[in-house]
Amino acid sequence: MCGIVGLHLRSPDLHPQLGALLTGMLCEMADRGSDSAGVAVYGNAAWCPPGRNCVSVLELSAAPDEIAAALGGDVEVRALGETLLVTGTAPVEALQSAVLAAYPDALISGFGADVAVLKGVGHPRDLTAAWGLAEATGWQGVGHTRMATESAVTPSGAHPYAVGPDQCLVHNGSFANHATIRRELRRAGVVFDSENDTEVGARFVAQQLANGRDVETALKELCATFDGFYTLLVSNSDSFAVVRDAIACKPAVIAETDDWVAMASEYRALAGLPGVERAAIWEPEPEVVYAWTR
Template sequence: MCGIVGLHLRNPALQPRLGELLTQMLCEMQDRGADSAGIAVYGDPRWSPAGHVTVSFVPDAAATGLGSGTPATTAAGALTAALGSAVEVVDAGPTLVAHVPAEVGTDALRAAVLEAYPDALVAGFGADVAVLKGVGHPRDLAEAYGLPAAQGWQGVGHTRMATESAVTPGGCHPYAVGPDQCLVHNGSFSNHASIRRDLVAAGVEFDSMNDTEVGARFVADRLAAGLTVETALKELLTTFDGFYTLLVADSDSFAVVRDAIACKPAVIAEHDDWVAMASEYRALVGLPGIAEARIYEPEPERIYAWTR
């Protein structure tokens, strides 16, 4: 079943409340999937400080506890040794968030993570995004992440009821496989195996057997080729079969699309101060000014996109 939430803030005055609002939204969707939950936060000064690049990682991709099992100070020492320059690490429950000055680069930091922790799952990377993934009840995970205190301009979250792959951090959404990109998905892709084969043949590597990762890798491949998010999603609509609602984000945009049948629920709310999306309206009721918002159900195969 799964639950999707997303919040794009238009009013900078609300940015200190991003985590508080996302926590309310995510926890309202816990009945749609309580085996795992993930969140992508854009612009938090603790996880993604200005002038730095960030890599979010789970030290043991098979871990299922609410903690990473690795103290942040220990990870910082291991990554500093692997990289050869200072790395700061922030504890975010099952996920650790490492960052270095931007001139060091995400590729170097990702390589250091995988050298120090060969069994790690790289959950996300970029200049603006922290991606937190874990197995457990969404409310417990939100607390473990420290999500209520997060700040920023945008967040995307997911609660999962597993149907396509194992209940591990690698099977959790969001899938953030390109720089500052993330994708969450409610539904299933019926032809994901054949698309996976084509991507693997083109040199794309996968972290899981989840069908959602195929969608994320497809979109990331198109974005890397220079397409916009909207154009990449148009290609996805003509390539993927199945029933799905998708929310895709990067540092500058926030987009929603549903398949031609549109049987997976979705609702969008637009306000002067924000744009929000969720699988069910109840996830939106706590947003400030919701009574004045324009609320509607997205149409099949129409791409809804907003930019900063």
């Protein structure tokens, strides 16, 4: 099944509560998929300090101090569960290149100036505790609980898929024609890390954004290109967007107040948000892109 949650905070007064609110939302969706989980947190200065870029890394077993020494410069490395956060003042592309040059088998699971992407195998309750998510601050968070159907249960197979700068995508459903689109993207020079169908959607959206399209246009193009059933949440450094397939097969609900916008696979993940009793609440219509900009 899988469960999606997302929270975009409009009120700075709520920024200190982002992690606690996101933890409650994610754990509420645990019975939709408890084999693995992941989050993308925007604006947490403890994980992505101002003036530094951040690269999230998986499949790297060396100790943080050893990695920092190998990378040199002003790099700092922090372990959060199975994810390592590598930060530095170098351009984010240079940080990624340095990690892969020193550790060719490492997997870059997220990168940017404002986002930390954490993934792991296990129950969301245990993972969020290991990450210390409840203490995280920030202005936006996205989460996913996974019931694996398309690929192995590994940290790298967990969502979010974050393949563009400060971008991420989470997905409930299945893309029927992902193999065809993957071949087309590979012919265009796009490199893949997995055979997961969700990565195809993430790479497609990232390519659209890199070509100058906005999130809303990119998701409209995805709807016209991909077959299957899906609910998607896409976020980047200034926006938050939701879209469902043409028959709205997978569940989703959106709630909006003056202080925040939130979405989840089910309403119960939103029920604990402050002021939800005053929120406008609705189910997103098929193939309508709902987008909010910071």
